[in-house]
Amino acid sequence: MLDSRMETFLAVCRHLSYTRAARELYITQPAVTQHIRFLETHFGCRLFVYEHRKLRLTPEGDLLYRYGRDARATGELVRQQMAALSGGKPELRLGATLTIGEFTLAPVLSPFMEAFSSHSITLYVDNTREMLSMLEAGTIHFALIEGLFNREHYHSRLLKMAEFVLVVPSGHRLLSLPRVLLEDLRQEQLILREPGSGSREVLQQALYDRNLTLDFFPRRMEIGNVSLTKHLVRCGSGISFMYRDALTDPDTSAGLCVVPVEGFSILREFNFVHLNTSLATEFCDPFYRFFREALQT
Amino acid sequence: MLDSRMETFLAVCRHLSYTRAARELYITQPAVTQHIRFLETHFGCRLFVYEHRKLRLTPEGDLLYRYGRDARATGELVRQQMAALSGGKPELRLGATLTIGEFTLAPVLSPFMEAFSSHSITLYVDNTREMLSMLEAGTIHFALIEGLFNREHYHSRLLKMAEFVLVVPSGHRLLSLPRVLLEDLRQEQLILREPGSGSREVLQQALYDRNLTLDFFPRRMEIGNVSLTKHLVRCGSGISFMYRDALTDPDTSAGLCVVPVEGFSILREFNFVHLNTSLATEFCDPFYRFFREALQT
DNA sequence: CTATTTCATAATTTAAAATTATCTATAATA
């Protein structure tokens, strides 16, 4: 159970604004000022500097922030475990990024719910950025993540390696080429995910590694949903990149072909991620083992 | 930073008494009652049961206690790291049990202080029980422990294996025997450590494993200091058991001989122990690596 | 059976914390 002034501090860190933190906590701005002042006196150092109308964490503040986030999440976990002890069903809240949630997880989800039927399970599906902020807020216990994230701040374990591949409609001209180079895709209509999506960043990073940017493709359109993207590719509206896992369901993958692009193979990790605290590690361990085995196929 | 009502809760757990917790915290007993009541409402469960004039933790209370101790220690660690960031010397407080502190540590202590000269170092030497309570209170960051402890509640890593041996003065009759059995020691004056000492428990446990108790030795005396024990053995006042490490210093070990006792060899672990939190693990890691290497000889 | 100890409860006082109102500094805008 975190001191209430620490809760205020965490809110200010999230918003980098006293005023907005106050709004979130339903208190007034001077109350926030007092809380921060108290902590600064308590720890004997400044936590924020306010200059050029911008609030910035000091190194000390940053350390306190990282501690506070973990302490808060740990406290939440304990609270739930106590509730579980007192007779209530233990809660399990997990998150998954879009491809994993929609495709990778589909075949293992019902065995999972069965294996942990003693828990009350909630699954959130959203992009990588949202997963990380839900972890920090204690909204979810762990996340299955396909995108890149700052490894220092989280505890992550490899679930599986996943291929990121080019998808075209069957009968597409690229399929008749003996070999396909990146250059051959240039004039195609490319369908890609929205900014903030892990899949988009994977493609961006792969291009960046070859000294390219998305501008390499002059014809682009953005679609924030993988199933819709598949539909559009099937209709001949463009080509796209996605994880091979998104193509395992035969019903929705008919009429789609994977084309290997020479010198442009992309292999990414799917990770099991949670906060780097011993309690979280202990709590998440059985779930990790389940997914690790189930996805090993 | 722990909520103040949690601090009260921890004090009540330590004393198992509202009244004494109140005294420790310099508040009145009804204030303690209010704090506990608040927590019980907050978590939706009872934390203590009071019956037969005894206070007892409920299972929920016990869970909260284990969490709270760790949270408190972690908070303290963060506070110190922040102080270190703000320019102060980082503090390092460690503990060692008596044999380790007095003998095992002696040859590596000055290299240790040199290696971590950027830290302000404090070393406490006391028995195992005290080490554990200092860990829980956050007084020390880690301890080098020779005795037995509850492994569930702490994170421990092996430093070295240590032999527990019989020591007699040179020229003692046992030295002339071709082989020495436990039975041969029976009539000797045995010098042993005080209750609560890890060394005493080692001997007790070894006897217990052979269906014996300390009463096997009718002539016993208790000395709470290893150097003094060595002196007494040298003077022929008795024989004793101690870790071989206590005999490495040639100055104070002259005139003492180790006698192997058939079927009574005792091998014990020296462990590096700290609280089971990720922050503590991270913080202690360089120190562990130092001792592990230094004591490997 | 009485005295003593320990926690619970209620009423009162005290202290802490939040709010309102105001001020200052900075940057964007006219």
Add this chain to the structure above:
DNA sequence: TATTATAGATAATTTTAAATTATGAAATAG
């Protein structure tokens, strides 16, 4: 350059929370 808007600091006041005092009930020890 003057003006306005925004964000945070400060001070005084009000409100809320928390601590204390005083007392009561239960249980054990003498």
